[in-house]
Amino acid sequence: MTIPWFSANIPGPKQAKVVTPSMAAKIMGKAKRKMMICGSKIDGKIQKHIVDLSKEMSVVVAPSTLKNFSGAGFELVAKGVVEVTNLLRDETWKGFDGKGNYDLVAYLGFPYYLESQMLSVLKHFAKVKTLSIGRFYQPNADYSFDNLREDEWEKGLEDLVSLLVGRK
Amino acid sequence: MEIPVEIGVVYEGERIRKGEMHVELGGPKVKAKGELVRARKMDEIKDGKIEVKGPDLSEMEEGSRHSFGIFVEVAGKQVEEDLEAVIERRIHDYCNYVEGFMHLNQRYDIWCRLSKKSYGKGFNTLRYLGDALITLFKAELPIIEKIQVTFITDEKRVEDFVRNARKIYEARDARARALSEEDVKEFYGCVLCQSFAPTHVCVITPDRISLCGSINWFDGRAAARVDPKGPNFAIPKGELIDETNGEYSGVNEVVRERSLGENERFYLHSMFSSPHTSCGCFESIAFYIPEVAGIGIVHRDYSGDTVMGVPFSTLATQTGGGKQIEGFLGMAIEYMRSPKFLQADGGWNRIVWLPKSVKERVKDAVPGELYDKIATEDDATDIVALKEFLREKGHPVVERWVEAPPEAIEAPELEVMPAGAAGGIKIILKNAKIHAEKVIIKRVK
Amino acid sequence: MKGAGFKIDELESDLIKIKGLEVTVGKFYEEWEEVMGPTPMPSVTDLRGWDFTLLNRYKPMYAPFCDLCCLCTYGKCDLSGGKKGACGIDIGAQQGRIVLLACCIGAAAHGGHARHMVDHLIKKYGADTPIDMGKNVEVEAPLIRLIAGIKPKRLGDLLEPLEYAEKELMHSLSATHTGQEGYYTDFESKALHVSMVDQLLMEIADVAQISALGFSKGDPDSPLVDIGFGSIDTKKPIILCIGHNVVPGAAVIDYLQDHDMYDDVEVAGICCTAHDLTRYDKGAKIVGPLSKQLKFVRTGIADVIIVDEQCVRTDILSEARKNDTAVIATNDKICLGLPDRTEDSPEDVIDDLVKGAPGALILDAEKVGEVAVRIAIKLSGKRKRRALDVVKEAKKCTQCGLCVRECHNNLDIPKGMEKAAKGDLSLLSEIYALCMGCGRCENVCSKEIPIVSLLGEAAKERIRKERYKVRSGRGPIQDTEIRSVGSPIVMGEIPGVVAFVGCPNYPSSSKELVEMAEIFLQRRYIVTASGCAAMDLAMYKDEEGKTLYEKYPGNFDAGCLSNVGSCVSNAHIAGAAIKIASIFAHRNLRGNYEEIADYILNRVGAVGVAWGAMSQKAASIATGFNRLGIPVIIGPRGAKYRRTYLGRADKSEDWMVYNARDGSRTQVSPSPGYLLYVAESKEEAIVSIAKNCIRPNDTTKGRQIKLAHYIDLHKRYFGAVPEDLAIYIRTEADIPITLKAEIMDILKAKKWKPKTIPDPTLLERLCRKKGDRA
């Protein structure tokens, strides 16, 4: 079994299924209402993936990164992660586009512990499936990347994006 | 005209130090400086016109100082001479909203600086400042229909400008001093503080500035004209019901409505019977001292004990919250300069104690023969000493003592009330045990 | 006054016939003219209605830290996937329960502190010692008046609210037992309750020590004192006090002064005890906040460590041993397995300690004072301090990376080691500046490298320069200061009050805290601070070498930075908000909690910021502020508290209030938008602070300035005008004039309509029906 990045961060018997980039792409591909939630720790390299993924799904970015996305050429919502996560647990919430709540959300670019807690909210109090595509294994998600080396992770994201966006 | 720097209230606190300044306009090191607003007829000015008389910013050397005049002319159906001072004070605020521009003081004392940074961003002409002023004046004071701004930097011309401006300031002050309740039809109300004290209303007349000291009759008039439904509004004075107390039917009506029925009548110039209410912002508090039949006053910045043996903070708790409390009145220090200052209660003849610092501050308003008869903390710190002082100095309140010798009201001792009034009823208690968790001993009146 | 009683065995008169009557009276109270409100000393359920009102708008969002419960022998129970525990509890209620437990622990810590303090001071100075908060403070104990309905006049009067608090704490804690409370909102209500009690306890403790120990009584010009490693004179014998209870440390100062030795010995502190030492005497020095504890102890500079209570490293004894520093435990909360030497003669104790006994438990402050001073002098310069060869140690590193994984801040220790092995200590020194001093990395290091010590050694130069000034804790906010900010607030000159409080468990450098505070200081907010946060605000200098405390005055006023003092001084921040209601609106405080909390929630634009909140005390402090209607923003680590209170701005029905003028219902702007919010980044926190200063009662001028800052900060940090701007504009007069044209366009696009500005309240009973009195 994969050990969480913070080794003490073991929530209980129910822990995320480790997925490879291609599995993650499949999961995302199948979802009908998917959204990506990005944190404050998004650098230039990851940003380009997000811009690409935005063609496939709604994207919420941390307000502090909004500036960096200006001119990226797509509609995005800027909201604190606590607020977005709170909305997601409300089944009657209409989504950012008014079309209803989501069935899959992917988290990327957060401090490890904050993401872990947000995933825990959804694990226990929402129907939405969660996927963590950060560098480290997040046990509170439904699906998570394994703990990866930096280069492995970067390649993983590349693969994920090309599988998803390239499929069209 | 795109101003190359930002304009916003967030720049208000900005200070520009010597090392950061590009030029200094006005200030203590130049002789001539000043600012003036004049109300004009609609056809006398050209809306939006900006002129610079003398060298403009781009023609000034870095680090240099210059004479400086700001002349703003305004026109509009509701714009009148009486509002000039109020409009003029806005120049200070608006200049400070400009990123990298600092404005201190007012009238013939102004002191401005432009930062190197803003100059570097392209703020190289006073026209930008003029533009900002015009936009802001029109946004905040829509009664201004036309406005033109002239900046003067040529020393000679600034001197002329200031010489003329001084005359106008003087005339204005004289008018403000002479203006009294009799001369006007409207007073103004302020309910800004209702956000914290929901039933408090300030009534502002030419003889009575708001209790916080920030809004005088002219300010009230300007604000009410700009936004008649806003927190400053006109109070038609109505009939004069009682001249001495300063009771007006119009005031009573508005007070009743705006205090949501909490209060029904206001005496504008008395602290007894139906005094004006307070929120918590009052600069000073007048308090009745029954032992000497006189009135003491203490202001917020005085931290020592008053003659009552307690400090301002204790006395201040007696009033507030829009409640009428007889014998306590929150007021502005400036009100002590009013010719109607507590006139129903005897005015200055009734004032017996004041902290020294305030006494000095309002010295010009204290009738000369009384000045030495009013005690300060140096003369009396308790009632006994105060009585002695007043008697010795022959303060006018002493005469009142003969009429009705003031008695110190002794705090009644804790009394045990006889269990009376049970007449005829028989109470039988058998093996009763009574335990009171607490017994509150109340003073019986 | 004490109780009394009498007995009548038999009495017969015309009027009355009595047999065996016994009348006893518990306590007599002197009259206090203020009318008693509805809830003096409220029970656990008395304010449940208010809690539910809050919880209905600010719904708790739970982020379980653990899916399991292991509190009884039925367990462990797995509560994931909708499963219930053997006792029937579900995961939501379990979170409420854990939150309640944390708040109880926090309140208990302050309560134990308060109890010790009051008992000690009564014993030493007498129960009749007057409560004195200074000339400009009329409302001496706003929380005691508000919650207990008492106006304390002497130390002895603090006993009753203290007993009340102890009782409430017991009831609240008992609700966490297996098979007690079962629903999350009720757990929350109890958490709110016990956290209100916590505020009461903090006030009791601080009022007692201010009154009896001669601390500053609300002086805005309280002295600037030294803070930082570099300010400690290492040539002198050094006594280090760690914790929160100043009594033993004060006894050290007393002893030194009595023996004319104060100039020869350094008395320094870590955590709140340090604040309070400087409040006791300005010659004491502050090493720094909690995060400096392990780092400083490791340097071995201290000759003696005195621990009192709370936030002391539990391995302090073994850590101190590493440098032969003697440890004196002084409080029943922390005995550390040490022998109780309270009754022994100082000579014996000193002898043993000098001979190498690791420490002593001495439960008598005066004795601690003497023993500590005498050993410090004996040990000074004679202890063996282990030298550390950084390069040699760093060479042991195998780059296994276990340490990074364990590190809170993901600090790249292996990289630092790699460079250090080559003689370049710069990276380790940088890491030192970001390190929270938790020591977890060392625990896992496969090569047992003393990482924290290495960091300290590498940062030697940096440490020497850690010399700053902090304004010593001033205690209460003066009533007159509150009066004088009233007018500028309604005139739109002061946008709000921001309080930086709590622990130093920051998500990155403590410099972020300084940046945040300075932004609001420059913008002329009223900024106030307490506890470790107040220390960290001092630990940064600008280009001119000045700290915030040297740049901004210590008043409670626009653009001023006041340090109220230690953790327990947080009570004064709550107190300031409460006093606004009594001063401006003349609302009665006595036993009138709900009305005052409603007043504060709807009117007082204050926000608490606990950027590095760590402890259970921080949990109860935040929750206590929340019940009083004050929102708190915490850093990302705060997500581990498991619970936030979030409003939903998108649900208009959640923002209905009564207009107290006529009893009608009106919708107001959603602010405060949260009661407890976790901000991910400092940028998010900054904008949230500005936004959450907005209140429904704002005057139009007040709203203008609040919005001006919200918009400006939003643009500055997020690069855009806020999306939600329109919901904060009630009338055109709310629009900041410099942005009028721009905003009018936005409003038009959003089909905005003007709204009424009510006299807002959530309590129907406070409405006056129109015309019923006129």
Ligand code: SF4
């Ligand atoms: S308290 Fe309840 S949930 Fe916890 S271990 Fe016991 S039975 Fe299980």
Ligand code: SF4
């Ligand atoms: S002691 Fe410092 S470096 Fe080590 S784990 Fe803790 S924060 Fe990280």
Ligand code: SF4
């Ligand atoms: S755990 Fe120890 S050995 Fe491993 S990388 Fe960190 S410092 Fe090096």
Ligand SMILES: [Zn+2]
């Ligand atoms: Zn006021």
